[in-house]
Amino acid sequence: MLDFLYHAPTKVYFGKEKHKEIGNIVKGYGYRTIMMQYGKESIKKSGLYDEVMNSLREHEITVIEMGGVEPNPKVSFVREAIKVAKENKVEMILAVGGGSVIDASKTTAVGAKTDYDIWDFSTRKRTPSDALPVGCILTLSAAGSEMSSSAVLTNTELNMKRGFNSEFNRCQFAICNPELTYTVNRYQTACGIVDIMAHTMERYFTVCEPTDLTDQIAESILKSVVAAGRVLMENPCDYEARATMMWASSLSHNDLTGCGRENTLAVHQLEHALSGEFDFIAHGAGLAVLFPAWARTVFHVNPSRFAQFARRVWDVEQEDDETTALMGIERMEAFFKEMEMPLTLREFGIDESSAERLAELCTFGKQRTVKSYIEMDFDVIKNIFKSCY
Amino acid sequence: MLDFLYHAPTKVYFGKEKHKEIGNIVKGYGYRTIMMQYGKESIKKSGLYDEVMNSLREHEITVIEMGGVEPNPKVSFVREAIKVAKENKVEMILAVGGGSVIDASKTTAVGAKTDYDIWDFSTRKRTPSDALPVGCILTLSAAGSEMSSSAVLTNTELNMKRGFNSEFNRCQFAICNPELTYTVNRYQTACGIVDIMAHTMERYFTVCEPTDLTDQIAESILKSVVAAGRVLMENPCDYEARATMMWASSLSHNDLTGCGRENTLAVHQLEHALSGEFDFIAHGAGLAVLFPAWARTVFHVNPSRFAQFARRVWDVEQEDDETTALMGIERMEAFFKEMEMPLTLREFGIDESSAERLAELCTFGKQRTVKSYIEMDFDVIKNIFKSCY
Numbered sequence A, B: 001m002l003d004f005l006y007h008a009p010t011k012v013y014f015g016k017e018k019h020k021e022i023g024n025i026v027k028g029y030g031y032r033t034i035m036m037q038y039g040k041e042s043i044k045k046s047g048l049y050d051e052v053m054n055s056l057r058e059h060e061i062t063v064i065e066m067g068g069v070e071p072n073p074k075v076s077f078v079r080e081a082i083k084v085a086k087e088n089k090v091e092m093i094l095a096v097g098g099g100s101v102i103d104a105s106k107t108t109a110v111g112a113k114t115d116y117d118i119w120d121f122s123t124r125k126r127t128p129s130d131a132l133p134v135g136c137i138l139t140l141s142a143a144g145s146e147m148s149s150s151a152v153l154t155n156t157e158l159n160m161k162r163g164f165n166s167e168f169n170r171c172q173f174a175i176c177n178p179e180l181t182y183t184v185n186r187y188q189t190a191c192g193i194v195d196i197m198a199h200t201m202e203r204y205f206t207v208c209e210p211t212d213l214t215d216q217i218a219e220s221i222l223k224s225v226v227a228a229g230r231v232l233m234e235n236p237c238d239y240e241a242r243a244t245m246m247w248a249s250s251l252s253h254n255d256l257t258g259c260g261r262e263n264t265l266a267v268h269q270l271e272h273a274l275s276g277e278f279d280f281i282a283h284g285a286g287l288a289v290l291f292p293a294w295a296r297t298v299f300h301v302n303p304s305r306f307a308q309f310a311r312r313v314w315d316v317e318q319e320d321d322e323t324t325a326l327m328g329i330e331r332m333e334a335f336f337k338e339m340e341m342p343l344t345l346r347e348f349g350i351d352e353s354s355a356e357r358l359a360e361l362c363t364f365g366k367q368r369t370v371k372s373y374i375e376m377d378f379d380v381i382k383n384i385f386k387s388c389y
Helices: A018-029 A048-058 A075-087 A099-111 A186-204 A212-234 A239-253 A266-277 A283-301 A303-314 A321-338 A354-362 A378-386 B018-029 B048-058 B075-087 B099-111 B186-204 B212-234 B239-253 B266-277 B283-301 B303-314 B321-338 B354-362 B378-386
Strands: A004-006 A011-014 A033-038 A062-066 A092-097 A134-138 A150-155 A160-165 A173-176 A370-372 A374-376 B004-006 B011-014 B033-038 B062-066 B092-097 B134-138 B150-155 B160-165 B173-176 B370-372 B374-376
Touching: A011 A018, A011 A239, A018 A048, A018 A092, A018 A134, A018 A173, A033 A048, A033 A075, A033 A099, A048 A062, A048 A092, A062 A075, A075 A099, A075 A150, A092 A099, A099 A134, A099 A150, A160 A266, A173 A239, A186 A212, A186 A239, A186 A266, A186 A283, A186 A321, A212 A239, A212 A303, A212 A321, A212 B212, A212 B239, A239 B212, A266 A283, A266 A354, A266 A370, A266 A378, A283 A303, A283 A321, A283 A374, A283 A378, A303 A321, A354 A378, A374 A378, B011 B018, B011 B239, B018 B048, B018 B092, B018 B134, B018 B173, B033 B048, B033 B075, B033 B099, B048 B062, B048 B092, B062 B075, B075 B099, B075 B150, B092 B099, B099 B134, B099 B150, B150 B266, B160 B266, B173 B239, B186 B212, B186 B239, B186 B266, B186 B283, B186 B321, B212 B239, B212 B303, B212 B321, B266 B283, B266 B354, B266 B370, B266 B378, B283 B303, B283 B321, B283 B374, B283 B378, B303 B321, B354 B378, B374 B378
Parallel strands: A011 A173, A033 A062, A033 A092, A092 A134, A134 A173, B011 B173, B033 B062, B033 B092, B092 B134, B134 B173
Antiparallel strands: A004 B011, A011 B004, A150 A160, A370 A374, B150 B160, B370 B374
16 A cells, blocks of 8 residues: 545535535635536526525625536636636635536636636646635536546647646535436436546556555445446436436545555546547547557556456456456446447547547657556557557 | 535545654644643653654644543543643644544544533533644544544543534544554454444444445445454554554544445444443443444344345355344454454453443433434343343
8 A cells, every 4th residue: 555645625515405505505604706607508407507596696695607618628718717706806616517617617716816827737837826715516427526636628729638636626515416417418427437437447557556445445436336327327317326426426536546556547648638639529438438448458467456357346257367357348348338338439430540649649749658557658559549440 | 325414624644654744744734832642651662752742843833742641531631631722822732642532632622612611512512613623643543533523532420431523523634654553452453443343334234225335335444454454463563454454444434434324323322331331441342242232133123234244244145134144243243253352241340230220321311212223222222231241
């Protein structure tokens, strides 16, 4: 077990109807002027917008609205939001949405406390030393941003998607009502399942061992979301499955699954290149394509680890670790297929010729490698992308 | 899954040598005058005291010392500490020790911010609305107080041991170096294993279901500490086992194992009567005697739950749930024996005649019942104690 720092201070209000307490919660912290960020108009159609606004108004909270956060939130939106937040002296940012909205809110919160450009933080040129508090009402179980220390932005001018971690990126509170995710469609639900699994597996597949308690917790999350995913393909309004998925989303990425282990998020770095270049690709769908390809590239470095994954999560047992490991990867891929996820880049309409460009993006023009069991340089990464067609 | 509030904000510095950073950590928070509480002289013999004091002095922290916290910390000690804390205007309390020292520090921290007697908070006559910050350097993996919201005090005048939960009882930070527990003897190590298991099982054995993710996390903790306990009986200086035990201690009682479930801590209430009356009984040893007796009394209400425990934690499978459940309880008891724990009250030199007195203490003189699958009234509790002789 490696030394670690664990700090997941987000206060989680979990359960039915919880979002209706927002006014009281915000007032409890003493905030009077807040910025509310959200995505599309869907929260208006669903009635969530009205319920939230009513509760806030009831508690005399002044709300500056910033709707229109896009999936893969854009740095241009955040720059505008920072300007508005400063002008209006908002005291906190409330994100009503999924990971994209929360990440936009987190970066707005950092930007509102500095005069430097927020993109400098995304590229890690600068490190935050302050931020406005952020709270969220979660409407999508996937990114785990509600409890995580990470925030990802996309810069469309540079075709780049970059994330940074900071203690200032932790939400002060998260309101998690699984009922708000009943209307999430099949595709987005499946993308969420993959994303939660990926956050868990990224930490699970690193070199340091043993960390049996952390392993078992990670395996618990994986088994639970696999089961929940299967239920939700049949019945999208199953409360228990939605609740499992939502809580797993938070736990998978709040650092619990990485305690005592290395933290690289290697496949995420490949996926960020992919959906940075092709904005229409949902993060979870990109991960579903890349994870098996990455696993097949590196599993031989630690077959016993991949075999443990196969045995404990997928319940397979073959004559040796290598065969068991490969069978585990196959099961994972088959599960993604069962969840109706794409398994090749071809399904996105992307052809083999983009492998080089993606590998370049991923290595910042061959200037870095991505470490994950092996040092993945430009050629290794290009081959992973190539194997996805 | 029931609605829940999850808030475990303690910052955990986990790993080797971490306690040597104490001065820097305290200074980072801006505290200049602190109270340091500890138990016996053992931290002086081990060299820990000097290492901590040197680090604090190096960072120019003024330290008011309050040594001498006893196991089952006494309200009289805490009253004195509160007086000293107020006189010296200390800004935070640093606990160097195990659960007893941390609980003394937590209650001192609450008491330092009020003029009411601290025992009124233990009896829940009053609720805290403020507290000094508390940090700890953990030297014993057992009570989980380093991340929990609970604090337990003993009132020797009244022969009562009472705990209360509050958000103000959460440590601001916890320094967890497993190496500091190498010198914990066999008996106290075993008591710790039982306590960690009990914190997990108390939440596991409640009526609400399904909560499969929480279940699996609880089972992960149980399996991990059973394995760690066995290793430590052979080699008390096994770093990985000590680390597993320490992290499990924190996770078992920081509320993670109770998410979505009822929280009663019923067996703890019986044990508090026991070690409140017989101060020489270690909490973990009392739990080792009481847990199997309680389980045999109530398992018939939910045999499938106890059977799940038997299957997943103890790997037993019998023809039906009832038999499987009973076999699981037997395995748990056999494990406690393997850990050299007492299995009867007779082993403490206590005879059957005290059952009535203990049941009275537990029910506050027949004025309340303890809920745990069944409403345990005076007679049920008396019979549980009787079955322990």
